[in-house]
Amino acid sequence: MGSALARHYELMVILDPDLEERTVAPSLDQFLSVVRNGGGAVEKVDVWGRRRLSYEIRKSHEGIYAVIDLHAEPDVVAELDRQLTLNESVIRTKVIRLPEAKKPRAARRPAA
Amino acid sequence: MPKAAVRKPKKKVCVFCKDKTDYIDYKDTSLLRKFISDRGKIRARRVTGNCSQHQRDVAIAVKNSREMALLPYTSTAR
Numbered sequence: 001m002g003s004a005l006a007r008h009y010e011l012m013v014i015l016d017p018d019l020e021e022r023t024v025a026p027s028l029d030q031f032l033s034v035v036r037n038g039g040g041a042v043e044k045v046d047v048w049g050r051r052r053l054s055y056e057i058r059k060s061h062e063g064i065y066a067v068i069d070l071h072a073e074p075d076v077v078a079e080l081d082r083q084l085t086l087n088e089s090v091i092r093t094k095v096i097r098l099p100e101a102k103k104p105r106a107a108r109r110p111a112a
Numbered sequence: 113m114p115k116a117a118v119r120k121p122k123k124k125v126c127v128f129c130k131d132k133t134d135y136i137d138y139k140d141t142s143l144l145r146k147f148i149s150d151r152g153k154i155r156a157r158r159v160t161g162n163c164s165q166h167q168r169d170v171a172i173a174v175k176n177s178r179e180m181a182l183l184p185y186t187s188t189a190r
Contacts, residue, residue: 053181
């Protein structure tokens, strides 16, 4: 932490429903080591568990959802996302950059 | 009876402006469901009464939500 570029991200992952639900947390943790090694911090890991999908993905109507809150630099998160999408048991990922606690309105433009 | 009665324009105030929301969460499907039709289409602003900024935020949230299969792209009429 402490890096000036660390931003607040939220990562949502949909995992293969055939996975054992107990193994989800440890395997996610393994992925998240990229963040820890990259000087980021994992705030919260929330495993929603098995949930019905609104439409079929990969011939399945279910998926295991997990939401992760983290602070890290952009390229670390990009690497994490890349590694996740390479994994067969990951069905979908989404990275959202959350608004900072107090967003500086004027900081939209690159500071001089 | 002359002309049909003039429709009184009911002034709607954007619900998000009222609560001063500045981030619409795509995970909050129960909230977003209020802004989509039974078929899964996003409701128009003239129906929802949202301001332009918040209507746009809602649309983005719905689309993110669809990508993660939390909301349907289409659903057949019930």
